Amino acid sequence: MINSGDTAFMLIATTMVMFMTPGLALFYGGLVRSKNVLSTILQSFICLGVVSLIWVIYGYSIAFGPDIKGFSGNLEWAFLNGVGLSPGPYSANIPHLLFCAFQLMFAIITPALITGAYAERMKFSAFLLFTALWTTFVYLPVCHWVWGGGWLGKLGTLDFAGGTVIHINSGAAALVVAVMLGKRRGWGKESIMPHNLSMTVLGAGILWFGWFGFNAGSALSAGEVAVMALVTTQLSAGAAAVSWLAAEWIYHGKPTTLGAASGALAGLVAITPAAGFVGPVPAIIIGIVAGIICCFAMMMKSRFGYDDALDVVAVHGVGGIWGALATGLFATKTINPAGFDGLFYGNPKQVLIQAVGIVAAIAFSMGVTALILKVVDNVTGLRVTDEEEIQGLDVTQHSEVGYTM
């Protein structure tokens, strides 16, 4: 029975999640050098097109269609066959097609998140091929495992809005791409500085706004769980912005705008799997810890020597892992009867189940991402030439520039 209130809420939530991808484009765009601003923005923006096509043709069916041995959906719902305006198996109160559209927005932003790892050096053709293959062979299966009736969901892994499916998944892929693609020219020698942090902070603000659709919307109805998810999202983001700022103030001597924005993002990532399963106080703890560990994870990067250009691993990988574990600590059925209790509510086993989900997603994502990169390298080549990299990707890949001054 379709509920018009829930449907209205999910229409808005879907639109808000869509808006996160342009927000991410601005967030990333400000962090690169001015010669690469458009290429970076486009890599996020065009996901709105590419992934939408994949989703309709076969993506939704593989992620959410009838299950094949817990690993993948089949192709029965290809071209949205049978996905219509009456409720589907995932929610009884909204049209199936709306659930499909809501999930599409998640599928769009996930490969866009990875672009931060290979910013400023990947060929556009390689990026397109990588995005199509990664969405197909990594996102769709992992999404199915957790949410589409696959084995992780059956095992009892809690992932309210995509900590494992989206953030750990993209963070693990980001590490592989950053290592396999190699460093940007001049990394560690020249100054490679962000060119427009006000753009980045605007992007972070848009992401924060959209995240309410992401997390509250994952309740799939305009009820108590959505309200709790919205509140925990706000609290975690705020707490992490403060704790990251404090951590770098103590460690580096100055509180930075970029630190506050990065911290908010880390808090949003960490609360994502927990949003509808935990209460306000655990949300604050999750946020505070996220801001600190993600800040230190980022500082470790130069010690390991990989050039994850925009810190996808530190924010989404590390933040996602912490969030998934924290869900196993703080989840409680008093908040959400559809979930499970965590360690602090007498169910230590949940932490183990969460860990299985984390390890499975990391191992699968890293392995398949490496294979995909090998394929892409053979088809298009991965990197632009040295000369093109020095000139910038905007002019060499797209024949346009972000600023004429």
Add this chain to the structure above:
Amino acid sequence: MKKIEAIIKPFKLDDVKEALNEIGVHGMTVSEVKGYGRQKGHKEIYRGAEYVVDFIPKIKIEIVVASEMANKVVETIVQAANTGKLGDGKIFVFPVEGAIRVRTGEKGRDAL
């Protein structure tokens, strides 16, 4: 004729311009430049990575005046641009061989 090239702190530009106006200098060319001398650069931190920025923003003023005016212009700039701290800038004086006003073709001092 002399050309006076002064590198000054950006926030002192208005003071210098007004002081020069008062002594009868009614034209100048200004550009935003970067450089360093005894005043060292500063540190910037982005996500924990520290960058030393050596080149500091400065303003370069170029003025061409009659030779007998040159000393007065230099003194005026020194006075107006002085803060007493490192990085106040430098002034260079060059001889000028010729000057032409594009609109009328006037030459030499008439063109100033």
